[in-house]
Amino acid sequence: MSSAPSRGAPSITVLHDRLRPEEQLLFDALEQRGAHVERVYAPAWHWQAGAARREGETVLLRTLSHARTLAIARALEADGAQVINSAHVIEVCGDKAATTAALAAAGVPQPRTAIAFGRDEVLAIAEDFGWPIVLKPVVGSWGRMISRLSDVDALDAVLEHKTHLGGPQHQVFYVQEHVNKPGRDLRAFVVGDRVVAAIAREGEDWRTNTARGAVVRGMPTGPMEEIALAAARAVGGGVLAVDLLESGSELLISEVNHGLEFRNSSAPTGVDIPGEIASYLIAQAERYAQHVS
């Protein structure tokens, strides 16, 4: 990785592993805007404490693994780099319990959510919230391993599976009320202090993730702006995808994603999302380089 960027063309380091369409779109958008992009393949990279200083350097993280992304962010921030998104944001967004806590502390509306560690406590929560409930892993994405549980038999079966899966994350039971959404959820793309685009994801599956075949439709950003920006501020801000549920006329925050995917969202919204992100990164890089010079 380079040292601090020289004056002139802004320099952005992008740490990535698997190249998805998003990374290619970001490389192109950054280069079209005159940025010098240094691509670093994370599996072939290592960090040594105290070996380098990176004041003035801006790094975009585009790695897939939450654990890997958080480790890299912490390491580079220790060296003085500006990391987008920051280690704090990755930590909060990468753990649903942490996200929920941050939203609650900021008073941002979200579905009723509870955390428990035993079967009887989860059962008590379910009776309070009402069946069905939704049980989610605290770490995970793309709708993976999320269960909608309609009764105690289903709850017992899933908890037994989680117990035998092992791993400390599976022993934290993250429980949400089931929001009877209208066949879709909403997503607001937040870049800095703006909602640059919004979509609805519509699908047959109750988990309306695009990874599960949901169809994307462009939406006006206006109705989502206030709550989406509040959610983004609550987790620390940056480049974020804020997922929302409609509960009657109310909007609730379901998740805030720090490693957003947008390949299917520019066309239906008519918004150049990678371009918006690239412009923000360049402005942040220039500001940071100036700040430390």
Add this chain to the structure above:
Amino acid sequence: MQTVSTPYGRLDLDPTALQLGELVVSDDGVELEVVSLNPLQFEIAPEEAEDWGE
């Protein structure tokens, strides 16, 4: 273009245009990730892992 043999099938590709992290598909239908350019190396690309995501 060049034909490269891997344990997972053959690949017809231009080695000079490859990027680290890029996915390619062998003639056996196996999705491979480019993990080294020099020497050229590929590994089977898992579809997902537990903590992968957005």
